[in-house]
Amino acid sequence: MIEIGIAGKPNAGKSTFFKAATMVDVEIANYPFTTIEPNVGVAHVRTECVCRELGVVCRECVDGRRYIAVKLIDVAGLVPEAHKGRGLGNEFLDNLRQSEGIIHVVDASGSTDAEGNEIGISERDPVEDVRFLYEELDMWIFNILKRNWDRIVRRVSMEKIPPSRLIAEQLGGLGFTEVHVKESLREIGDFTKFSDAELLQFARELRKRRMKMIIAANKIDKAPSELVERLKKLDEIVIPTSAEIELTLRTASKNGYITYYPGDTDFKIVKELNEKQRKALELIRNIIKENGGTGVQEAINKVVFDLLEYIVVYPVEDENKYTDSKGNVLPDAMLVKKGTTAKELAFLIHTDIGKNFIHAIDARRKMRISDDYELKNNDVIKIVSSA
Ligand SMILES: Nc1nc2c(ncn2[C@@H]2O[C@H](COP(=O)(O)OP(=O)(O)O)[C@@H](O)[C@H]2O)c(=O)[nH]1
Ligand SMILES: [Mg+2]
CATH class of the missing domain: 3.10.20.30 (Beta-grasp domain)
Incomplete structure (x- = not known):
């Protein structure tokens, strides 16, 4: 099964996203390090079933909505200098290694600092969070390269194996293929003479190829639109999401209050509600109509169909x-x-x-x-x- 990791700093909404997408019970709280062990659950991509087009009746879809299982991993929160083992840095990076694609959950409301502590809305630029995840990953790969580099260069000169194969082998376990290495080396130059800066650039090229990710601009229910727009301007796939709304809808649906299918842009109330509940749901209805859904389903679909092809x-x-x-x-x-x-x-x-x-x-x-x-x-x- 395809494995997708959910990455990001503490309090960005990773566990909420995970729970909404899988309906597995996880701890959700407003403090750092809530997630100690990675949570693994089954989520789904949504596609239009071909039964209608073929004129047959199938039992696998809901009115043409067909859901196909993928594995989701709720990774430990990332804090600055995780690559030096800070926070749950090593676990974080180890978890990501298993993932074929990554959803980077970013607090688009800018109301959590670099460590995940609560601050006022817009006090943090979410673009910094994107940059910061890349830097941590790059430094992590760089450190592994650096530790092994002299030996790798020596072996390349002694043995008659293509350097890209040898390097991929030496970095075994990180999931880099010979193609990743070859393409990355091509970007830089003579690897036998790499300076630290070039080695870091090599790490960056490797990361780009190996760790494919999209950005979930989360908390759109309270995020100022300028911040969401800033994220959208990045040269990345950016999906505005509200994990919290998705979780509310999935829970209300599970408990029989509404009919809601993940990925829909609307829902139907099917049970008597009190005034407060009804108002809350109508508020949600407006947000998801405007956004074209909660974005959670869209994010999973984008990873599988667009990013991972x-x-x-x-x-x-x-x-x-x-x-x-x-x-x-x-x-x-x-x-x-x-x-x-x-x-x-x-x-x-x-x-x-x-x-x-x-x-x-x-x-x-x-x-x-x-x-x-x-x-x-x-x-x-x-x-x-x-x-
Ligand atoms: N307003 C809003 N709050 C959210 C959203 N997603 C998560 N949160 C809140 O952000 C806090 C941290 O969420 P959590 O999922 O535990 O974050 P994690 O540390 O990244 O796993 C909790 O108080 C959540 O209720 C969202 O889409 N909108
Ligand atoms: Mg968590």
Whole structure:
């Protein structure tokens, strides 16, 4: 399953985001270091199910809203100098290592300082928080490089292995690929003569490639629009969010007060409410209408579909009825990387199916496709296999 980390300084709203997205119980409090262990939960990306377009009735979606599971990790809060082990620095960085993509939750209301302590609205520039996360990550990678660099350079000159492979190997565990290293080296120059500044630049290039992230400009329910706009001007994917509103809506929905589907821009009240509750919900309604939703679902979708470039494919066993062998219509919606081929899909479904792959069929066109056909978003595919 795709793993997404939620990063940011204390009190930015990470745990609220996590809880809203997963509905797993976590501690939420207005003081630093609330999250000690990373919380892991299941969230979902939302996509439009293909059942309607195909004219079939499936049981996997809610009126065409199809949710596909991803893993979410609520990472320990980041404080300045985490790379030196301050706060829960090491845990923080270790947790992020597992993530394929990161949602950086930023307090767009500017009402928490660098350490997460409460201050007045707009007293902190949220753009600083973005810069600061990058700097911490860069310094962390730099320190690891620095510790190993002399040895790496020596080995490159002695052994006849491509430097990018050797460096990737030496940084094992950080998840850098040979391609990440090669591309990053290309940006800088002769690595055997790297100064500290160049090594830091190398660390930055590596981070950019390995640690892909989007920014959730959180607390929009109280953030001044100038601050949200400042964040939007960054050369990043920025999604305005209110984790707190999403959590309120999900909770109200769970308790039967409203009908609300994550990612919707509205909800329906379905139970008698008192005046105060009704007013609170109407206030929320205005905010999410204006923002086009709470942003939480959008943030998860952006990470998976835009940042990490996944697409959705529907494997079926019956290409005429779009069912599995038991007659379930469109039983699976799978997230696969853009560029995945039909044969690779067979392996992703099951190793045995991959090994015994014969050919694949595009169920929409009822046509055989080549083994190296690159899957497109919303393809419905039957794999023919002798397994
Ligand atoms: N107004 C507002 N407050 C929020 C929002 N998200 C989180 N908070 C509040 O910010 C504080 C810190 O939240 P928490 O999720 O524990 O932050 P974490 O330390 O980053 O995990 C809590 O008081 C939350 O209720 C939001 O979208 N809007
Ligand atoms: Mg927390």
